[in-house]
Amino acid sequence: MAHLDIRGLVARYNNATVLDGIDLSIERGEIVSLIGPSGSGKSTLLRVISGLLPPRAGTVALAGETINYADRRSLRRSRDKLAIVFQQYNLFGNMNVLRNVMVAPVTIQKRDKKTVEAEACALLAKVGLADKLNAYPDELSGGQQQRVAIARALCLKPDILLLDEVTSALDPERVGEVLDTVKMLAADNMTLLIVSHEMGFVREVSHRVAFMADGKIQEMGPPAQIFGTPQQPRTQAFVSRILGH
């Protein structure tokens, strides 16, 4: 049984179709990356999965349970199992770094505060922010905020992690650190769905890569196929343009 199973997913912003029949099946512990030009629907797919944009058609099943986005309880159950790291981080501006990471596990998941605090400190140390526990988001660089967002998502102990352009604000050294973190998560059997423009990152970390354009998955396969021998002309054009730079 697929850990995340998406069938015929359609989503629209106003009257514009941004996802046009997405079929995607991800096994437990698998890392799938979505690549494609801007506006192809990659980030929208993550928004739909996490319930921020209701789908117009199609289904999303998480660990065998189809999510009913109109039903609050069903949505809550699905959100218990997944976490998302946003491209714009979306850290809570009124909370310091430690509280940003702790607030949901303590307040929403009702986990023990001391245990969560220890976990949060360990996660923040792992992403190189042990000295920033009391800093506020507006005191951090984009890369630092991104790493706090990753720590915050991981502290929720999700089964599936959705990463939206997590390397976009990072310098090359930090990209390597995030890569190591993602590899570590994969070793922990966490399922990852990654949106990225960082092709080196995608190639190294992914089990499969899906190329998206016009709201559709145009081609999907192992990184070696997508980056080495793409089958579709649009994938070929995109990959050659990206790798050419």
Add this chain to the structure above:
Amino acid sequence: MLSFLIAEIPRLFTIYNVILLLKAALTTLSLSAVGCVVGLFCGFLLSLARLSQRPIFWPLKALALLYVEILRRVPFLITLMIFFFGAQVLGFNASALVIAFISTSVISTAFVAEIVRAGLRAVKPSQMEAAAVMNFSAWHTFWHVRLPQAWPLILPPVFSYFVLFIKDTALASQAGVLELTQAGKILNTKGFSASLVYATVLILYFIISYPLARFGSYLERRLGASRHSRPRRAV
């Protein structure tokens, strides 16, 4: 002229006149305090009704919109008169002071509701989205994320409005309420120098409104108005 005014000071500040002024100042203070407190509380509830997304609250939302849009566009004096004469027509036997309390509260509610709504709306939607995907309930999102970020945006205009509102309570004198402006009028008609009487009234208005303005600045600083609201607790 100045010597005339100085000579009139002991004549004006007799015990009777001082009591009249203090009583009037107390009425102004009460009208302002009740208007501010009720306005803040009810304005807050009204703004929540206006921001509500659930269909069940839509009738309330429409009523709140109607309330705010009408009362913010009608002069304070007209509202006061409508309440004053409306109460008589309906046979509601209340004193002018009670009518003034009700009408000032009703008006401040409409203005504060709009300020609070603007403050809450100014919080980026992405903050609420982040809370939503972490399974925050509507209440948790409001309490932990939206309200702490909105307070610093709400407080400065609310306190500016309250300072203006204190001055607006002077219009209650038109309904015969013995507040500061009315006391000034009474003393002036008794033959005291208008300059001296209204200078005294001005000072009393300042004494009432200045601490409120300072308190507003203090709260802004405490809630970190220059950046974000920062609770002191870890979690």
